[in-house]
Amino acid sequence: MFDFKKVLQGYGTVTAPMGKLAIYSPRFGGACRSNNLSLPLTTDFSAKACILLIAAMIVYGGFQTIGDFRAMLEELRLSQTGWVIFYAFRALFIANVVVFLWRVLLVLGYRPVQSCGDEQLPRCTIIVPAYNEGKHVLKTLRSILKSNYPSDKLQIIAINDGSRDDTLVWIQKACGESEGRIEVINFKKNRGKRAALYEGIVRGRGEIIVTIDSDSIIERQTLRKLVSPFVYESRVGAVAGSVRVLNRREGLIPRMLEVSFAYSFDFIRASQSMVDTVFCTPGALSAYRKKVIIKDLKGWLHQTFLGQPATIGEDRAITNVVLKNGYDVRFQSDAVVYTMVPTEYVQLCKMLLRWARSNVRETWEMSKFMFKKFRSDSASGARINFAISFINPVMSRVLVFAIAGWMLIQPYVYLSQLLFGAVAASTAPVVFYSLRRRSSEAIWAYAYGFFWLAGLWWVSIWAVLTMRNGKWLTRDLPTGRPAIGGRLLQRFRLRAA
Secondary structure, eight states: OOOHHHHHHTTOSSOOOTTSOOOOOOOOTTSOOOOOOOOOHHHHHHHHHHHHHHHHHHHHHHHHTHHHHHHHHHHHHHSTTHHHHHHHHHHHHHHHHHHHHHHHHHHHHOOOOOOOOTTTOOOEEEEEEESSOTTHHHHHHHHHHTOOSOGGGEEEEEEEESOSSSHHHHHHHHHHHTTTOEEEEEESSOOOHHHHHHHHHHHOOSSEEEEEOTTEEEOTTHHHHHHHHHHHOTTEEEEEEEEEETTTTSOHHHHHHHHHHHIIIIIIIHHHHTTTBOSOOOTTEEEEEHHHHGGGHHHHHTOEETTEEOOSOHHHHHHHHHHHTTOEEEEEEEEEEEEOOOOSHHHHHHHHHHHHHHHHHHHHHHHHHHTSOOSSSOOHHHHHHHHHHHHHHHHHHHHHHHTTTHHHHOHHHHHHHHHHHHHHHHHHHHHHHHHHHOOGGGGHHHHHHHHIIIIITHHHHHHHHTTTOOOOOSSSOOTTSOSSOOHHHHHHHHHHO
16 A cells, blocks of 8 residues: 655665664754753643644634635635636646646655665765854854765865854864865955855866755765765756754744755655756756866856846856756755754844745846757756746735735735635644654644735735845844954863863
């Protein structure tokens, strides 16, 4: 009999011993030590029970008002102009259901590429750009040094992008521990992440370029697994790693993002990988075949949008370069990286706003080649994903606002159905995470759905209205804090590290 659970669990990043559950925790070998404590069992259980209770109440209220909602939609359908909204709503709903089921089938067939032996692995250049990262960059570089990738095939470049804090000090400390394996590039002034990556790629001697964010930690086998798809298939131009949340015990926001990331990568990107077109290789961990990107590198560096230099979205932009050149972009689910995420609302909004603006910009750039003959084999799957990713963010919000007038007439019906929709949309990540990770942490997907509806719904709308804004937003030092501490404090911290 077909076992849906077994298939979803079959391409995990950690293999559990016989009779034990897989534990999705970073294995850094001392690269990062955290003293954060998880929530007490009773508090954790109570929080999840409350979330489930709220979700159940919303579902109950949704079913109670479903008759009134149908009557409202029928009235809308029979109105002079409302029929357009009605049929657009129905078409969007049907399209999303069909695409979701299609993606489920793709994910069921997904498997990561098997790892290569040492003799097959190509020479790699690892680039770690850092700006105002502080001690985190030391942990990142230590995790790379502990990788099981052959050291004679690894070039590591750490770039200080004009940081105003002590980032350079920590890079130099890592360099001192590396026995000459880390090359340091120091920009006197901040030039931006693209310029830092460009410098690293140009100086790189490897066939494969790997980029890792300076607040991220990799597992020992991550690099080997990330690079293996390039060895087996010459059509592969880029590979996206699988991003997990490093600080997931530091508050409610990281716990919610952990479930959201799992769905975004292990479901969405896995399905995209099955049609050879992952839309975005994440900055936290990605790999590129150098010969595929090198000829377009200057254009990527000097890219503009609406007359302004493109200073954000460098990961999505370079993915577009690979796809436009006719190469495949894959996802490797067992090439795991753990990254820091915001723990506060304002920082989360800044991060999501930057991502949303990048998506708006690069979706427009992708539209210029997506419906042309950009690859030799079929691109139908890529075009379906593009169409749904283009239509959904715009149409769904337009439709919600279009019928918002009913809130004045029947506010209870409107709000109950809106919340019911949030629960329904969150159920897919909940079920996927439950099956994939066998963890009750999946319940936080419901909390994230409520959180998005209450406090994050505006992000994509504001991103469209301010798409020309290219500010990074999340790397500035807090005001009032000195850029560099005293010499005695630095020496004390270095010794403690």
